[in-house]
Amino acid sequence: xxxxxxxxxxxxxxxxxxxxxxxxxxxxxxxxxxxxxxxxxxxxxxxxxxxxxxxxxxxxxxxxxxxxxxxxxxxxxxxxxxxxxxxxxxxxxxxxxxxxxxxxxxxxxxxxxxxxxxxxxxxxxxxxxxxxxxxxxxxxxxxxxxxxxxxxxxxxxxxxxxxxxxxxxxxxxxxxxxxxxxxxxxxxxxxxxxxxxxxxxxxxxxxxxxxxxxxxxxxxxxxxxxxxxxxxxxxxxxxxxxxxxxxxxxxxxxxxxxxxxxxxxxxxxxxxxxxxxxxxxxxxxxxxxxxxxxxxxxxxxxxxxxxxxxxxxxxxxxxxx
Numbered sequence: 001x002x003x004x005x006x007x008x009x010x011x012x013x014x015x016x017x018x019x020x021x022x023x024x025x026x027x028x029x030x031x032x033x034x035x036x037x038x039x040x041x042x043x044x045x046x047x048x049x050x051x052x053x054x055x056x057x058x059x060x061x062x063x064x065x066x067x068x069x070x071x072x073x074x075x076x077x078x079x080x081x082x083x084x085x086x087x088x089x090x091x092x093x094x095x096x097x098x099x100x101x102x103x104x105x106x107x108x109x110x111x112x113x114x115x116x117x118x119x120x121x122x123x124x125x126x127x128x129x130x131x132x133x134x135x136x137x138x139x140x141x142x143x144x145x146x147x148x149x150x151x152x153x154x155x156x157x158x159x160x161x162x163x164x165x166x167x168x169x170x171x172x173x174x175x176x177x178x179x180x181x182x183x184x185x186x187x188x189x190x191x192x193x194x195x196x197x198x199x200x201x202x203x204x205x206x207x208x209x210x211x212x213x214x215x216x217x218x219x220x221x222x223x224x225x226x227x228x229x230x231x232x233x234x235x236x237x238x239x240x241x242x243x244x245x246x247x248x249x250x251x252x253x254x255x256x257x258x259x260x261x262x263x264x265x266x267x268x269x270x271x272x273x274x275x276x277x278x279x280x281x282x283x284x285x286x287x288x289x290x291x292x293x294x295x296x297x298x299x300x301x302x303x304x305x306x307x308x309x310x311x312x313x314x315x316x317x318x319x320x321x
Contacts, residue, residue, distance in 0.1 A: 153172075175193070177198070185224040185231075188226075238252055275289075285300065287299055
Protein backbone atom coordinates (compact mmCIF):
# COMPACT_ATOMS: atom_id res chain seq x y z
CA UNK A 1 0.00 0.00 0.00
CA UNK A 2 1.30 3.45 -0.89
CA UNK A 3 2.18 6.07 1.66
CA UNK A 4 -0.71 8.18 0.47
CA UNK A 5 -3.29 5.47 1.19
CA UNK A 6 -1.80 4.77 4.61
CA UNK A 7 -1.95 8.42 5.59
CA UNK A 8 -5.50 8.66 4.38
CA UNK A 9 -6.54 5.62 6.40
CA UNK A 10 -4.83 6.98 9.48
CA UNK A 11 -6.69 10.28 9.47
CA UNK A 12 -10.09 9.06 8.29
CA UNK A 13 -11.21 7.30 11.55
CA UNK A 14 -10.15 10.33 13.52
CA UNK A 15 -12.13 12.87 11.50
CA UNK A 16 -15.30 10.93 10.86
CA UNK A 17 -16.50 10.63 14.50
CA UNK A 18 -15.92 14.32 15.05
CA UNK A 19 -18.15 15.21 12.14
CA UNK A 20 -20.92 12.77 13.03
CA UNK A 21 -21.24 13.93 16.63
CA UNK A 22 -22.49 17.35 15.51
CA UNK A 23 -19.69 19.36 16.98
CA UNK A 24 -20.11 23.04 16.53
CA UNK A 25 -18.61 24.75 13.49
CA UNK A 26 -16.34 26.77 15.79
CA UNK A 27 -14.82 23.58 17.31
CA UNK A 28 -14.03 22.12 13.88
CA UNK A 29 -12.27 25.31 12.80
CA UNK A 30 -10.21 25.34 16.03
CA UNK A 31 -9.10 21.69 15.55
CA UNK A 32 -8.14 22.27 11.93
CA UNK A 33 -6.11 25.31 12.99
CA UNK A 34 -4.22 23.28 15.62
CA UNK A 35 -3.48 20.54 13.09
CA UNK A 36 -2.16 23.08 10.64
CA UNK A 37 0.16 24.56 13.28
CA UNK A 38 1.47 21.09 14.21
CA UNK A 39 2.16 20.21 10.59
CA UNK A 40 3.94 23.52 10.00
CA UNK A 41 6.11 22.90 13.07
CA UNK A 42 7.33 19.54 11.71
CA UNK A 43 9.43 21.13 9.00
CA UNK A 44 12.92 22.54 9.35
CA UNK A 45 13.25 25.73 11.24
CA UNK A 46 13.43 28.64 8.73
CA UNK A 47 16.67 30.58 8.50
CA UNK A 48 16.58 34.06 10.04
CA UNK A 49 16.49 36.87 7.44
CA UNK A 50 19.91 37.96 6.37
CA UNK A 51 20.99 41.36 7.58
CA UNK A 52 21.04 43.94 4.81
CA UNK A 53 24.37 45.65 4.68
CA UNK A 54 24.10 49.16 3.27
CA UNK A 55 27.40 50.66 2.29
CA UNK A 56 27.51 54.28 3.34
CA UNK A 57 28.37 56.51 0.41
CA UNK A 58 30.39 59.68 0.87
CA UNK A 59 28.06 62.68 0.56
CA UNK A 60 28.85 66.05 -0.98
CA UNK A 61 25.62 67.49 0.41
CA UNK A 62 25.26 69.65 3.48
CA UNK A 63 24.16 68.07 6.75
CA UNK A 64 22.32 71.25 7.64
CA UNK A 65 18.58 70.51 7.87
CA UNK A 66 17.81 73.80 6.17
CA UNK A 67 19.91 72.82 3.17
CA UNK A 68 17.78 69.73 2.56
CA UNK A 69 14.82 72.00 1.87
CA UNK A 70 16.21 72.95 -1.53
CA UNK A 71 13.59 72.35 -4.22
CA UNK A 72 15.22 73.94 -7.26
CA UNK A 73 16.67 71.88 -10.08
CA UNK A 74 17.45 68.19 -9.37
CA UNK A 75 21.12 68.82 -10.18
CA UNK A 76 21.34 71.71 -7.72
CA UNK A 77 23.52 70.62 -4.80
CA UNK A 78 21.67 70.73 -1.51
CA UNK A 79 24.69 72.47 -0.08
CA UNK A 80 24.80 76.13 -1.13
CA UNK A 81 28.30 76.60 -2.49
CA UNK A 82 29.90 80.04 -2.52
CA UNK A 83 31.79 81.60 -5.38
CA UNK A 84 35.39 82.36 -4.36
CA UNK A 85 37.11 85.40 -5.83
CA UNK A 86 40.21 84.53 -7.81
CA UNK A 87 39.52 80.80 -7.97
CA UNK A 88 41.08 79.73 -11.26
CA UNK A 89 38.87 76.69 -11.77
CA UNK A 90 35.66 78.66 -11.24
CA UNK A 91 36.64 81.31 -13.76
CA UNK A 92 38.29 78.97 -16.27
CA UNK A 93 35.13 79.30 -18.39
CA UNK A 94 32.61 82.15 -18.89
CA UNK A 95 29.86 82.35 -16.26
CA UNK A 96 26.22 83.43 -16.26
CA UNK A 97 24.83 85.79 -13.64
CA UNK A 98 21.33 85.16 -12.32
CA UNK A 99 19.27 85.80 -9.22
CA UNK A 100 17.35 83.28 -7.14
CA UNK A 101 15.78 82.95 -3.70
CA UNK A 102 17.42 81.28 -0.73
CA UNK A 103 14.38 79.20 0.14
CA UNK A 104 14.59 79.14 3.92
CA UNK A 105 15.22 82.89 4.25
CA UNK A 106 13.17 84.29 1.38
CA UNK A 107 16.11 86.53 0.45
CA UNK A 108 16.83 86.98 -3.25
CA UNK A 109 20.54 86.95 -4.02
CA UNK A 110 22.94 86.57 -6.90
CA UNK A 111 24.33 83.30 -8.22
CA UNK A 112 26.64 82.38 -11.06
CA UNK A 113 26.93 79.25 -13.19
CA UNK A 114 28.79 77.95 -16.20
CA UNK A 115 27.29 78.45 -19.64
CA UNK A 116 25.64 75.01 -19.49
CA UNK A 117 24.02 75.78 -16.12
CA UNK A 118 26.36 73.61 -14.03
CA UNK A 119 28.55 74.61 -11.07
CA UNK A 120 26.03 76.99 -9.51
CA UNK A 121 27.57 79.24 -6.88
CA UNK A 122 26.18 81.88 -4.56
CA UNK A 123 27.91 85.25 -5.00
CA UNK A 124 26.39 87.33 -2.20
CA UNK A 125 25.60 85.61 1.13
CA UNK A 126 22.20 86.54 2.51
CA UNK A 127 23.82 87.77 5.72
CA UNK A 128 25.38 90.66 3.77
CA UNK A 129 22.09 92.41 3.02
CA UNK A 130 20.93 93.67 6.42
CA UNK A 131 19.05 96.84 5.37
CA UNK A 132 19.02 95.99 1.64
CA UNK A 133 16.17 94.46 -0.31
CA UNK A 134 15.34 93.29 -3.80
CA UNK A 135 18.82 92.77 -5.14
CA UNK A 136 19.14 93.04 -8.91
CA UNK A 137 16.12 95.23 -9.70
CA UNK A 138 17.76 95.65 -13.09
CA UNK A 139 20.22 93.52 -14.99
CA UNK A 140 23.50 93.37 -12.98
CA UNK A 141 26.78 93.83 -14.80
CA UNK A 142 30.08 92.24 -13.86
CA UNK A 143 33.41 94.00 -14.32
CA UNK A 144 35.80 92.51 -16.92
CA UNK A 145 38.22 91.42 -14.17
CA UNK A 146 35.32 89.54 -12.44
CA UNK A 147 35.84 91.34 -9.13
CA UNK A 148 32.93 93.82 -9.01
CA UNK A 149 29.23 93.50 -9.82
CA UNK A 150 27.14 96.63 -10.42
CA UNK A 151 23.63 96.37 -8.94
CA UNK A 152 20.40 98.27 -8.48
CA UNK A 153 19.16 97.95 -4.90
CA UNK A 154 16.20 98.89 -2.72
CA UNK A 155 17.50 99.92 0.69
CA UNK A 156 16.10 101.11 4.01
CA UNK A 157 18.53 104.02 4.38
CA UNK A 158 18.70 105.47 0.86
CA UNK A 159 15.72 104.03 -1.02
CA UNK A 160 16.66 102.97 -4.56
CA UNK A 161 20.43 102.90 -5.08
CA UNK A 162 23.24 101.95 -7.44
CA UNK A 163 25.87 99.85 -5.66
CA UNK A 164 28.82 97.57 -6.25
CA UNK A 165 29.40 94.19 -4.70
CA UNK A 166 33.12 93.58 -4.18
CA UNK A 167 33.62 89.81 -4.41
CA UNK A 168 37.11 90.12 -2.92
CA UNK A 169 36.28 92.07 0.25
CA UNK A 170 32.70 90.69 0.43
CA UNK A 171 31.27 94.19 0.91
CA UNK A 172 28.81 96.54 -0.79
CA UNK A 173 30.09 99.86 -2.13
CA UNK A 174 27.53 102.67 -2.36
CA UNK A 175 27.73 104.66 -5.63
CA UNK A 176 24.57 106.78 -5.75
CA UNK A 177 20.88 107.03 -5.10
CA UNK A 178 18.59 106.78 -8.09
CA UNK A 179 15.63 105.11 -9.74
CA UNK A 180 14.85 104.08 -13.31
CA UNK A 181 16.72 101.58 -15.46
CA UNK A 182 20.45 101.59 -14.79
CA UNK A 183 21.89 100.06 -18.01
CA UNK A 184 25.31 99.44 -16.44
CA UNK A 185 28.46 99.51 -18.60
CA UNK A 186 32.10 98.88 -17.62
CA UNK A 187 35.27 100.16 -19.20
CA UNK A 188 37.76 97.46 -20.18
CA UNK A 189 40.12 98.29 -17.32
CA UNK A 190 37.35 97.59 -14.75
CA UNK A 191 37.94 101.04 -13.25
CA UNK A 192 34.79 102.84 -14.43
CA UNK A 193 31.14 101.83 -14.29
CA UNK A 194 28.69 103.98 -16.27
CA UNK A 195 24.97 104.04 -15.50
CA UNK A 196 21.70 105.98 -15.44
CA UNK A 197 20.05 107.15 -12.22
CA UNK A 198 16.94 109.33 -11.90
CA UNK A 199 17.18 110.64 -15.46
CA UNK A 200 20.90 111.45 -15.35
CA UNK A 201 24.02 109.68 -16.62
CA UNK A 202 26.96 108.96 -14.31
CA UNK A 203 30.49 107.60 -14.23
CA UNK A 204 31.78 106.01 -11.03
CA UNK A 205 35.56 105.67 -10.79
CA UNK A 206 36.20 102.62 -8.61
CA UNK A 207 39.82 103.20 -7.45
CA UNK A 208 39.05 106.73 -6.17
CA UNK A 209 35.35 106.13 -5.38
CA UNK A 210 34.50 109.27 -7.33
CA UNK A 211 31.08 109.89 -8.93
CA UNK A 212 30.85 112.35 -11.86
CA UNK A 213 27.93 113.27 -14.09
CA UNK A 214 28.26 112.57 -17.82
CA UNK A 215 26.55 114.08 -20.87
CA UNK A 216 23.33 112.11 -21.10
CA UNK A 217 22.63 109.75 -23.98
CA UNK A 218 18.91 109.11 -24.26
CA UNK A 219 18.13 105.48 -25.00
CA UNK A 220 16.02 102.44 -24.21
CA UNK A 221 19.29 100.66 -23.49
CA UNK A 222 22.92 101.71 -23.77
CA UNK A 223 25.84 99.43 -24.70
CA UNK A 224 29.55 100.28 -24.60
CA UNK A 225 31.07 98.42 -27.55
CA UNK A 226 34.27 96.36 -27.17
CA UNK A 227 36.44 99.15 -28.57
CA UNK A 228 35.74 101.01 -25.32
CA UNK A 229 35.09 104.22 -27.25
CA UNK A 230 31.68 103.79 -28.87
CA UNK A 231 28.19 103.53 -27.38
CA UNK A 232 25.29 101.85 -29.15
CA UNK A 233 21.95 103.33 -28.05
CA UNK A 234 18.63 101.52 -28.47
CA UNK A 235 16.16 103.97 -30.04
CA UNK A 236 13.07 101.70 -30.03
CA UNK A 237 13.09 100.72 -33.73
CA UNK A 238 16.60 101.86 -34.72
CA UNK A 239 19.99 102.40 -33.10
CA UNK A 240 22.41 105.31 -32.89
CA UNK A 241 26.16 105.27 -32.37
CA UNK A 242 27.83 107.77 -30.00
CA UNK A 243 31.42 108.49 -29.11
CA UNK A 244 32.56 108.19 -25.49
CA UNK A 245 31.78 111.86 -24.80
CA UNK A 246 28.18 111.53 -25.94
CA UNK A 247 28.38 113.02 -29.46
CA UNK A 248 26.41 111.31 -32.24
CA UNK A 249 28.52 109.38 -34.77
CA UNK A 250 25.84 107.67 -36.85
CA UNK A 251 22.07 107.12 -36.89
CA UNK A 252 21.09 103.71 -38.26
CA UNK A 253 17.51 103.20 -39.45
CA UNK A 254 16.59 99.52 -39.68
CA UNK A 255 13.54 100.21 -41.83
CA UNK A 256 10.89 99.43 -39.23
CA UNK A 257 7.83 101.61 -38.69
CA UNK A 258 6.91 103.39 -35.47
CA UNK A 259 4.83 100.47 -34.20
CA UNK A 260 7.93 98.27 -34.09
CA UNK A 261 9.97 97.86 -30.90
CA UNK A 262 13.26 96.01 -30.34
CA UNK A 263 12.77 93.96 -27.17
CA UNK A 264 15.62 92.40 -25.11
CA UNK A 265 18.33 93.96 -27.25
CA UNK A 266 21.79 92.35 -26.83
CA UNK A 267 25.19 93.15 -28.33
CA UNK A 268 27.67 90.36 -29.06
CA UNK A 269 30.97 90.35 -27.09
CA UNK A 270 32.85 91.25 -30.29
CA UNK A 271 30.52 94.10 -31.17
CA UNK A 272 29.68 92.65 -34.57
CA UNK A 273 26.02 91.68 -34.06
CA UNK A 274 22.94 92.75 -32.16
CA UNK A 275 19.96 90.54 -31.43
CA UNK A 276 16.43 91.34 -30.29
CA UNK A 277 12.84 90.15 -30.24
CA UNK A 278 10.42 92.08 -32.42
CA UNK A 279 7.24 93.56 -31.01
CA UNK A 280 4.43 95.46 -32.73
CA UNK A 281 4.42 93.88 -36.20
CA UNK A 282 2.42 90.69 -36.03
CA UNK A 283 3.79 87.56 -34.40
CA UNK A 284 7.16 88.18 -32.62
CA UNK A 285 10.36 87.08 -34.34
CA UNK A 286 14.00 86.78 -33.34
CA UNK A 287 16.38 89.09 -35.24
CA UNK A 288 20.17 89.07 -35.62
CA UNK A 289 21.59 92.19 -37.30
CA UNK A 290 25.13 92.50 -38.66
CA UNK A 291 26.42 95.88 -37.42
CA UNK A 292 28.94 96.23 -40.26
CA UNK A 293 26.10 95.80 -42.77
CA UNK A 294 22.62 96.17 -41.16
CA UNK A 295 20.96 94.91 -44.35
CA UNK A 296 22.40 91.49 -43.53
CA UNK A 297 20.08 89.94 -40.98
CA UNK A 298 18.82 86.58 -39.80
CA UNK A 299 15.13 86.31 -38.88
CA UNK A 300 13.70 83.28 -37.10
CA UNK A 301 10.23 82.55 -35.73
CA UNK A 302 9.83 83.31 -32.05
CA UNK A 303 10.05 80.46 -29.56
CA UNK A 304 10.25 80.30 -25.78
CA UNK A 305 13.99 79.85 -25.61
CA UNK A 306 16.33 82.54 -24.32
CA UNK A 307 19.23 83.34 -26.64
CA UNK A 308 22.52 84.82 -25.58
CA UNK A 309 25.87 85.27 -27.27
CA UNK A 310 28.91 83.13 -26.62
CA UNK A 311 32.42 84.48 -26.16
CA UNK A 312 33.28 82.62 -29.37
CA UNK A 313 32.53 84.16 -32.73
CA UNK A 314 29.65 82.86 -34.84
CA UNK A 315 28.12 81.00 -31.92
CA UNK A 316 24.93 81.57 -30.00
CA UNK A 317 23.65 79.70 -26.96
CA UNK A 318 20.06 78.72 -26.28
CA UNK A 319 18.79 78.51 -22.71
CA UNK A 320 15.62 76.43 -22.32
CA UNK A 321 13.10 77.81 -19.85
